[in-house]
Amino acid sequence: MRSMFVRQAVLSFWPRFWSAFKEDMLEEIRIGDIGFEIEHAIAPRILFRWPLGPFEFMISDAVVVSWIMLAVIFVLAWLMGRKRDMIPQTGRQLISENLVDILLKLCQNAGMSYEQAETVVPFVGTIGIFITLTNLSSLFKIPPPAKNPAFPIILALLTVAYVIAISIHFVGLRGFWSSLIYPKALLLPFKLLDFVIKPISLSLRLFGNVFGAFILMEFIYIIIPVLIPGVIGLWFDLADGILQGVIFTYLSVTYIGEIVEGAHEAAHARQERLQAHTAAKKA
Amino acid sequence: MDRGIIALGAALAIAIAAGAAALAIGLASGKAFEASARQPEISGKIQALLLTAIVFIEATAIYALVVSLLLIFAY
Numbered sequence: 471m472r473s474m475f476v477r478q479a480v481l482s483f484w485p486r487f488w489s490a491f492k493e494d495m496l497e498e499i500r501i502g503d504i505g506f507e508i509e510h511a512i513a514p515r516i517l518f519r520w521p522l523g524p525f526e527f528m529i530s531d532a533v534v535v536s537w538i539m540l541a542v543i544f545v546l547a548w549l550m551g552r553k554r555d556m557i558p559q560t561g562r563q564l565i566s567e568n569l570v571d572i573l574l575k576l577c578q579n580a581g582m583s584y585e586q587a588e589t590v591v592p593f594v595g596t597i598g599i600f601i602t603l604t605n606l607s608s609l610f611k612i613p614p615p616a617k618n619p620a621f622p623i624i625l626a627l628l629t630v631a632y633v634i635a636i637s638i639h640f641v642g643l644r645g646f647w648s649s650l651i652y653p654k655a656l657l658l659p660f661k662l663l664d665f666v667i668k669p670i671s672l673s674l675r676l677f678g679n680v681f682g683a684f685i686l687m688e689f690i691y692i693i694i695p696v697l698i699p700g701v702i703g704l705w706f707d708l709a710d711g712i713l714q715g716v717i718f719t720y721l722s723v724t725y726i727g728e729i730v731e732g733a734h735e736a737a738h739a740r741q742e743r744l745q746a747h748t749a750a751k752k753a
Numbered sequence: 754m755d756r757g758i759i760a761l762g763a764a765l766a767i768a769i770a771a772g773a774a775a776l777a778i779g780l781a782s783g784k785a786f787e788a789s790a791r792q793p794e795i796s797g798k799i800q801a802l803l804l805t806a807i808v809f810i811e812a813t814a815i816y817a818l819v820v821s822l823l824l825i826f827a828y
Binding site: 579671675677678681 | 801804805808811812815816818819822826
């Protein structure tokens with residue numbers, strides 16, 4: 471009687487063990503609600519709230535990350551600019567000089583003179599370095615600020631306002647107007663519409679790229695947390711972040727160069743027309 | 754609203770746009786390589802033009818990505 475009980479217990483041990491083991495393993499592998507987890511990851515986190523009368527002053531994670539990145543830029547700029555020499559003796563001076571040189575060449579290729587390029591480079595370079603560094607924050611598993619739509623939208627609006635202001639400064643209001651109506655006055659509405667589309671295009675490009683990469687990386691972190699995110703992150707965190715900063719800089723330089731070149735060509739065409747007119751009068 | 758239909762719509766939106774953008778980038782870079790093989794002396798200029806063109810082509814795919822993300826998360 472007793473031996474039968476033992477035998478039964480031994481026999482029923484393995485099935486029970488296997489079912490418990492299987493349940494445990496499934497619990498380990500089971501991937502909850504992916505949609506819910508990703509939605510939780512992309513929601514902006516409000517870190518501080520201060521009630522200010524009818525409004526509420528909120529500081530989200532994007533603001534804090536961009537502040538941290540500003541501090542990093544300050545420290546980097548201080549380090550790179552320390553102990554300068556007429557002939558570069560240190561690597562960091564070489565690197566910073568090369569960076570400025572690349573930006574100057576970019577501006578000159580876009581159709582600006584050297585003096586104009588020197589005026590443009592500080593703003594454009596700052597925006598480019600800022601965007602690149604904030605995008606690189608996703609390497610350290612800190613959500614990049616550009617996944618919050620407010621960040622790219624305000625950067626794009628600022629850049630387009632700067633483009634209009636600096637090109638008016640370069641070519642004057644008259645030159646700006648002549649660049650708007652350069653080949654034909656018929657193009658004016660389209661060129662005006664272009665100034666509405668430019669910020670939308672700039673901000674959506676940055677937002678879409680960073681947001682898409684962020685969601686994809688979150689998804690990969692959830693389903694395969696080992697090894698694979700490091701490999702795929704090389705593209706989506708490192709290369710794509712740098713690329714977006716470069717493209718933003720490149721496009722804003724191109725926008726300025728377009729207006730400056732258009733104004734020049736318009737002035738040239740006007741002068742040629744004037745000369746032809748006087749020549750016809752003389753003849 | 755049925756979530757399955759929304760998922761299908763989002764997938765179709767990004768799939769068609771990504772396919773078209775890939776085709777366009779392929780065409781553009783193929784032509785650029787042909788041109789720079791024919792005239793290697795202006796390959797730098799062609800490269801800059803190609804970068805601009807690719808950025809604008811990519812923008813359309815990014816718009817579709819934003820639309821499909823909105824479909825998924827806004828509904």
